Amino acid sequence: MCPKHLLGDFVFVTWDENKQQLFCARDHIGIKPFYYHLSDDLFVFSNDIRGLVSYPGDSKRYNNKTIAMFLAGDSGCHDERDTFFEAIQKLPAASSLTITKDIVAESIYWDFKDITEVHYDTFEEYTEKLKELLCNAVQARLRTVYPVASHLSGGIDTSAIAVLAARELEARGQPLYAFNWVETPEGQYDPDMAEWGFAAQLASQENIEQKNIRLTADFISKMYDKIDISKDDISYFWGEYLVRDEAKIAAIPSILILFLSIMIFFSLMSKC
Numbered sequence: 001m002c003p004k005h006l007l008g009d010f011v012f013v014t015w016d017e018n019k020q021q022l023f024c025a026r027d028h029i030g031i032k033p034f035y036y037h038l039s040d041d042l043f044v045f046s047n048d049i050r051g052l053v054s055y056p057g058d059s060k061r062y063n064n065k066t067i068a069m070f071l072a073g074d075s076g077c078h079d080e081r082d083t084f085f086e087a088i089q090k091l092p093a094a095s096s097l098t099i100t101k102d103i104v105a106e107s108i109y110w111d112f113k114d115i116t117e118v119h120y121d122t123f124e125e126y127t128e129k130l131k132e133l134l135c136n137a138v139q140a141r142l143r144t145v146y147p148v149a150s151h152l153s154g155g156i157d158t159s160a161i162a163v164l165a166a167r168e169l170e171a172r173g174q175p176l177y178a179f180n181w182v183e184t185p186e187g188q189y190d191p192d193m194a195e196w197g198f199a200a201q202l203a204s205q206e207n208i209e210q211k212n213i214r215l216t217a218d219f220i221s222k223m224y225d226k227i228d229i230s231k232d233d234i235s236y237f238w239g240e241y242l243v244r245d246e247a248k249i250a251a252i253p254s255i256l257i258l259f260l261s262i263m264i265f266f267s268l269m270s271k272c
Helices: 049-053 064-071 123-141 156-171 196-205 217-223 238-249 258-269
Strands: 011-016 021-026 035-038 043-046 095-099 104-108 149-151 177-180 209-212
Touching: 035 049, 043 049, 123 156, 149 156, 156 196, 177 196, 177 238, 196 209, 217 238
Parallel strands: 149 177, 177 209
Antiparallel strands: 011 021, 021 095, 035 043, 095 104
16 A cells, blocks of 8 residues: 555545545554545545535534534544544544445555564664654755745754754755744843743754744734634644744745654654
8 A cells, every 4th residue: 555655744636547445544643634534425535624615515514513613622632534524534544445336445544553672782882873863853854946034942852853953954065954942031141041042052063043032921812813723723822823934034935844854754764
């Protein structure tokens, strides 16, 4: 099955004219959304739920159970299949959907639990293998004609990814842009300030073009008037909205964020 051999975040639908068969697939971790409505005589799909909500019919009928779970703060509202609309479902991560006039078959093509355990004799061997896999994962994310950006919070995860990406891009004569949710402190420079300080040091050391975001209570208040819970968006990661805006200004279409790189990292691990 082809999806298990792919790296990166994706959704796609292909039509086999000879078999009269529709094949749909979603990436390993489910980074890209795949929404669909399926009835006896109709199949409608989109990677944006608004495309289905605007479709004529009963697609606008709310799923009261899911909404109640969301309002109660229940993590069940992030169900693999349910959405805020009864007639709209999500294709789970690492899954494919095959549709013909006679059958509808869903299958899982990858599962993290099925990855074969890797054993080495020394700590150093584990370290080298981890570095190799992480480097491969980051390099795969750099295959783009557009400028590349990363989060850089100063933590071990974003720092490792940003440093590896910056060094690879520097060898190509290209810069890495990075974003930090912690605003630059006022007054005297303080390299020991939590998160901001270490990120600033790394940015300086690796020639990363760092941008710090200023998040205010007024901004959060205004965002409550704009967010759409039906999209299951990043409603509580307020800084990410500001990062997106800054990325657009810099003409950067996408951000090299942790879970995208780790998704490829897990995919590579499955081949060890």
